[in-house]
Amino acid sequence: MRKVLITHNELCVGCHLCEEVCSQAWFKEINPAKSAIRITELGNADWGMAVCNQCGECIAVCPTEALYRDKAGVVRIKKDLCVGCLSCVGFCPTRTMYYYAGYVEPFKCISCGLCAKECPAEALAAETLPD
Amino acid sequence: MEMKEITQERIEALRAGHKVLAEFHYEPRPVERGYAGKTLYVNVSTNTIGAKPVDERMKRTFIGGRGFDLWLLWNAVKSDTRWDSPENEIVIASGPLGGIVQYPGTGKSIAVTISPLTGIPVDSNVGGYFGPLLKFSGFDALEVQGIADREVIVFIDGNAGLVQIMEAPEESVNSHILAEEIVALFGQTPQEKQGVSSVSSGVGAEHTLIGCLNFSFYDPRRKLTRLKQAGRGGIGTVLRKKKIKALVVKYVGVKGDSNHPTDLETIQQVGAKMHREIYERDPIMFTMRLDGTNHLTKIMNDYDILPVHNFRYGSHPEAEKIYSPHFQKYFVYDAPDGCWYGCTLACAKFAAGLELRTGPYKGQTVTVDGPEYETVAGIGANCGIWDAHAVLEANFYCDAYGIDTISFGTAMAFAMECYEEGILTPEITGGLKLNFGNADAMLEALHQMSRGEGFGVIIGQGVRRMKQIFVERYGADPQFLQDIGMEAKGLEYSEYVTKESLAQQGGYGLANKGPQHDEAWLIFMDAVNNQIPTFEDKAEALHYFPMWRTWFGLNGLCKLPWNDVEPADNRTRYKGIEAAKVPEHVENYVRLFRAMTGRDDVQSGADLIRMSEAVYNFQRIFNLKMGSGTREHDAIPYRSVGPVTDAEYESRAERYDQQLRELVGVDPSGMTTAEKRQALRRYREAQYEKLIDAVYKRRGWNERGIPTLEKVRELGIDFPEVVALIEAHTQKGT
Incomplete structure (x- = not known):
């Protein structure tokens, strides 16, 4: 069982509201560089949606066991254990482990679903998938 | 590692044997811009412990790591100090970039001593956690002098601000058990255990001159201690001579900003980029x-x-x-x-x-x-x-x-x-x-x-x-x-055959500590790719690459992430020797150094080379102080130059015959193998001498291999003792 934020790129209208909701929820400010979901313009009115798929490959590269999978199947970071080496950032297959320059620890999507609730195009959904 | 667990009973028995012989309290202060600003001095003969300041000139001239080690050792020993003299020291340091967690290969310690094998300083670099944890505990280097009259452990608690010399009669000597005992003694939780690192050796070091040091780190997933080795030059033999079972540091709380760099953002950017490069490139390189x-x-x-x-x-x-x-x-x-x-x-x-x-x-x-x-x-x-x-x-x-x-x-x-x-x-x-x-x-x-x-x-x-x-x-x-x-x-010698690479013969023969490849590895560039054909080319390579590689040792870095992975476009953007320098990675190091120390005067790779040149020349002069450091000591065995025996010659006869014809100008037909061997030997030995001449000239040394006064002044290492040494040798010699 794995709780994952599902993206439907074909529905995305590029409003960036998800980025605002995410950074507001977790960093208390509107700043796309502090969002765990990133929307990029691909041209021809297409939009790329980059967010963690909870694959968990980062867990194996963490030297301090700060990364783990919780009961809901979501990959999370224990900030007190994390030294901020950013190995996980470099080794993320989907490039969706993020860091904000000057902050020691990286951050990632934890499938909270707040952005999905606000998405006007229904391009996002927090779903629980079987393993 | 032995897989057996250390029992509580065993730990208590070890503790019961501990008796504090000396104690030193200090106020732990954060590292600033990569430097702790102090070094730790421990004497196990007199049971004294103290801290020494690190001043601006020491930082500018010696940078850190091997540079600090050599400077501290220079001041501790006399020209007649032997490896087993009480005044000989083991000095261990990280460096200003040591302990960066965002960039790969930043946990090296560099250990230096007067070697039992060579009688001159040996430097040996090693992984494991000791150096960075020592720095975060408040010390850029640790000097250990003296010979204890009983088995001891030196313990540094960087969180409490405490250093102890303690009698330790019960601990094992062999590192695979001792390192586990140390972690069990000084760490309780997995985080604490990861904050404990020891330096130890073993019983073999006591009976030989080739003893190594083992530097430990705790592996929290496998729940055991792992060992990395400062192998070269017999430093483990010196440790056991001093009756030291272990040097132990404990520091819990390593974070990505523990070095308090001037510019954390740049370090993160360069580091994350490098992690990605390894992710993409290592599997195909x-x-x-x-x-x-x-x-x-x-x-x-x-x-x-x-x-x-x-x-x-x-x-x-x-x-x-x-x-x-x-x-x-x-x-x-x-x-x-x-x-x-x-x-x-x-x-x-x-x-x-x-x-x-x-x-x-x-x-x-x-x-x-x-x-x-x-x-x-x-x-x-x-x-x-x-x-x-x-x-x-x-x-x-x-x-x-x-x-x-x-x-x-x-x-x-x-x-x-x-x-x-x-x-x-x-x-x-x-x-x-x-x-x-x-x-x-x-x-x-x-x-x-x-x-x-x-x-x-x-x-x-x-x-x-x-x-x-x-x-x-x-x-x-x-x-x-x-x-x-x-x-x-x-x-x-370390493990490469140099017969077909004149440059690497020099790489080994001219290495300050003796023939170890960490100073220069030029075989592909020289013998395989023929990119440095002339003596001047080889001399330039034997200037640049030893200086470049020295820089890692000044900073607490590992050499591997420099050229054991390369950016995808390295070989298309650059050719030949320039590609071998991996310019993008050189730029990474320039950015890291500047971001850590705030030294805006450091702008290019050439500025890094200059840092190394000062320390490298200083080490050469240190050899001179210890009665070595001149041309005759750069001689190498003929096995590293060419075939010693007929069987060796005949095993590659076609290659050697061709060289006789094309390089030596001798027709091998009709000659016996022994005659051909001798002709080749005369040629190759003369080539080596010509190479030495070219390298000395490039490095600013006289024909006896002694740095000139002009050179040491230019490099800012014209300390009175250095000048006096050079003057004495120059008058005596040429």
């Missing part, structure tokens, strides 16, 4: 994450550079038996293998399930880090032992006993050749049949080193002393032993 450095064994064999049978040959039909796949079956890949946080190149390999067939731990199933290429090439190929299990077993015991695998392999190969040549007999070796390929004899000699008995102890004195002993006691031909004994300055 050198597979360090899969194989570690042993991926080199196949490459070296393919290019005729793998030392076989005491460096006689460069390849062997059976070499495949010690290629990576034969070790992969022991490796476990269930955890990150960096020897410091954030090292994603992760060349440390974790071998498990090794059942020991010999020795005091026979029958036990153990784990061991490695094997490194040097270990496989030295104990395997060079001794003709094409047996992965035997190599791993020797690797385990070398680490446990505190023996350098490189000196062990090269010294063993020398003894084996002497045995096969009839110089040594079973009567002399006490029955050890030291034929090439005899793994049991190799392992028994290693166990003898640990017990302090038998012919193994003679081998453990190293090649230089073996040559003397074999001449004096057994009537060996001194010239032959000089030709085949692979040592220079008293240090055993």
